Amino acid sequence: MTKKALYIFNPEHDLALASGETNYMAPASARRMASELALLPMWYAEEGSGVLASSAYNLGYVKKIQELLGLSVDLMTEPELAIEPNLDIRPWGWDRHGGRARSFEL
Numbered sequence: 554m555t556k557k558a559l560y561i562f563n564p565e566h567d568l569a570l571a572s573g574e575t576n577y578m579a580p581a582s583a584r585r586m587a588s589e590l591a592l593l594p595m596w597y598a599e600e601g602s603g604v605l606a607s608s609a610y611n612l613g614y615v616k617k618i619q620e621l622l623g624l625s626v627d628l629m630t631e632p633e634l635a636i637e638p639n640l641d642i643r644p645w646g647w648d649r650h651g652g653r654a655r656s657f658e659l
Contacts, residue, residue, distance in 0.1 A: 556641040558602035559629060560594030563587055566646040594645075595626045603629040603640075 565579035565587055579587075591606040592615065598604055604615075606628055615628045629637065 556639050557637065558599055558643050559605055559634075559637075559640045560598045560602060561605045561642065561644040562591050562593045563645045564590070566644070570646075592628075594643075595624060598626045598643075600625045601627075602643075603627045603637075605629050605631070605634075607631065 565583040568579050568583055569577045588607050592604055592611055595604045595615065595618065604626055607630065609628070609630055612628055615626070618624055619626075634640070
């Protein structure tokens with residue numbers, strides 16, 4: 554069974570790598586940027602994949618872009634991850650904190 558690709562925009566990983574801390578918390582501005590630009594991967598994601606966003610308020614925008622440009626990328630929220638266990642996670646970047654935090658959330 555082929556895994557569905559799930560793209561995650563997590564720019565705060567760059568700060569986590571630079572800090573070198575085991576328990577790193579990105580500043581509010583970096584977390585806000587990650588939330589506001591969560592849909593950025595839809596522009597480079599492969600057909601049939603998903604993009605993780607914190608809430609479904611982005612759904613209207615995604616549907617409009619799908620309709621206008623024919624993109625076939627789906628929006629996924631964190632609660633939906635529990636019902637879609639067969640995912641190929643493709644983050645913007647990996648770091649110790651991101652990998653550890655994401656494994657607890659799934």
